Amino acid sequence: MKAAELNSLSDEQLVHKGLELERELLRHMMRHRLGQLENTSVLAKTRREIARVATLVTRREHAGALDKGSLNAQHRSSFVPAAPVAGQNDAGAGFLSGMLDKSETAE
DSSP: OOHHHHHTSOHHHHHHHHHHHHHHHHHHHHHHHTTOOSOTHHHHHHHHHHHHHHHHHHHHHHHTTOOTTHHHHHHGGGOOOOOOOTTOOOTTSGGGTTHHHHHHHTO
16 A cells, blocks of 8 residues: 555554554464465565555654553454455464454454
């Protein structure tokens, strides 16, 4: 996602984008460990995208004189994970179903 597109997002959308990217990274990591990930460069690309979003969140917190982590705390509870794409070979399917959701609620 381009920087201009990220800048145009609201605070809530930006936090939700970061959470969705974290879920995506977990999916990629699980697929990589299971030997199902063909293109391992998506791991680095996703990490970079997460860092971009985190940087923008921090900038907005500083600009608004907010405490560190306050935007995440404000908007994290309204996040609803998107359903996986049908037909996609996803490591979250089968006996691993719901593992990502369980790992996020433990935080």
